[in-house]
Amino acid sequence: MSINSFTGCIPNTLGSLRFLKFLILESNSVTGESSTPELRLFSSLTNCRQLKILSISLNPLNGILPNSLGNLSSSLQTFHASGCQLKGNIPTRIGNFSNLYIIDLGSNQLTGPIPKTIGALQNLEVLFLQNNRLHGYIPDDFCRLRRLGSLYLSDNKLYGQIPTCLGELKSLRWLDLDSNKLSSIIPSNLWSLEDLLGVNLSSNFLRGHLPLEIGNLEVIGSIDLSRNHLSGTIPNTIGGAQSLVSLSLAHNKMQGPIPQSLGNLISLELLDLSSNNFSGVIPKSLEALRYLQYFNVYFNRLKGEIPTGGHFANFTAKSFWHNDALCGVPRLQVPPCETNKNPQFAVLKYVLPPVALAILVVALVFLLMGCRNQKIKLKT
Structure with missing residues (x-):
């Protein structure tokens, strides 16, 4: 039901559809319930044990992701909720989804640190957290994501160093960390990722020199x-x-x-x-x-x-x-x-x-x- 003009609240009765596999509501004007800041939609969908795709991006939900998010189906593969005016922290239980390969929470108003539990998502390939208000360090736990191909953390309030171990993720193709407060040197092994397609580290406080290995990036x-x-x-x-x-x-x-x-x-x-x-x-x-x-x-x-x-x-x-x-x-x-x-x-x-x-x-x-x-x- 994407790209329509639906308004009003997403009905919690969707959770009664026990065999629901795909719920795609993106690009509408639906909202969360005004009676509570937490989005009850996610609690109702815990009954849908076969849910694989949940896409609610570009709707003015204006709410908080509840801890019950972690009770969604373990079959969940893609979760798109960008541009939804989401607030609060990213629930730590987001690390429960062993089959998840895309998380898109970009362009919201999320705060707090990035949960280390994301490092448990061994099948994760794409992580969009850009354009939020996240702060703290980039977790070293990201280095456990051996299939990670795209990491977008730009326009946040992240500080500290770029984890050196990111240079060990041979699957990494796109790295976007611009517009933060990172202050380390650029890890030298990052320039050894010969399959990198794009790197954006602008608008930080990074120091150091460009290494000779930058010439090895033949496809960037x-x-x-x-x-x-x-x-x-x-x-x-x-x-x-x-x-x-x-x-x-x-x-x-x-x-x-x-x-x-x-x-x-x-x-x-x-x-x-x-x-x-x-x-x-x-x-x-x-x-x-x-x-x-x-x-x-x-x-x-x-x-x-x-x-x-x-x-x-x-x-x-x-x-x-x-x-x-x-x-x-x-x-x-x-x-x-x-x-x-x-x-x-x-x-x-x-x-x-x-x-x-x-x-x-x-x-x-x-x-x-x-x-x-x-x-x-x-x-x-």
């Missing part, structure tokens, strides 16, 4: 490490990640040159290196990136000529603001680059000063010798 499409406290250089090995479509390292404390090997990222569409301390020139190898649509290096210490080939002909002045000594065409609002039209002038520029100095020294020597000889004659 997106890396967003912006708005952290990362330092060090971009390793040349990053050119090995040739499936990258989007790379953002903006608003960090990184330094050193922009590596030529970025020109090997043949699929790149977005490259944001703004608000760092990068120095040197913008590599001309980036002109070969035929799909590059967004490029930003403002607030760095770059110098030299801005490339003009490829998609650089389309970038605006804003992409290059506030650098040390960039030069280029007038539309980019930078000084023109100095050019030596006659190579003979370039030679004279370096030859004339030492020659002039030598002539001056010889003239001074002769002058001093002449003065000395004059004094000798006067004495005699």
Whole structure:
């Protein structure tokens, strides 16, 4: 009954349907009972011992998940309740569902810590808890989820470190931890997950360097490490990640040159290196990136000529603001680059000063010798 205009309360009598396997009510306007903050729907559904799919997302239920949630059928495989204005804590008994492989509780108002009992869900493949008010640490118990492929915890109030053991989950494909208060280094073994497709760790307080192993991510499409406290250089090995479509390292404390090997990222569409301390020139190898649509290096210490080939002909002045000594065409609002039209002038520029100095020294020597000889004659 999804995607309709149903209103009112979900009737508790649904629990009388003892052979119910699928209950899909998402994208309606049904609510919970106003008489109690706890959603009695879940208590009534405990009679449905064959329930496999429960999807109530995108309804204004505006209630609390009761502890009786853990009494639902052990056959439950997917539980979708995103965008339901759910409040309170996630019940610890959510770890009772041995067959559950998808939990979607994103975009609610859930508070409290993430239950460690989720680590008991050995078949769990997808966990959506983003856009809530969860706080505390990311439980190490997640590392027991050997089938976990997608972990979304963004836009919460999580703090502490990223568990090192996440780098041991070989099935992990998508990791989204952005917009929290995480403050550790990025576990080095995370970059050894060669089947990663996307990583978003932006808007935290992460520190440390990018390791050489980042180039081993041959199938990754997106890396967003912006708005952290990362330092060090971009390793040349990053050119090995040739499936990258989007790379953002903006608003960090990184330094050193922009590596030529970025020109090997043949699929790149977005490259944001703004608000760092990068120095040197913008590599001309980036002109070969035929799909590059967004490029930003403002607030760095770059110098030299801005490339003009490829998609650089389309970038605006804003992409290059506030650098040390960039030069280029007038539309980019930078000084023109100095050019030596006659190579003979370039030679004279370096030859004339030492020659002039030598002539001056010889003239001074002769002058001093002449003065000395004059004094000798006067004495005699």
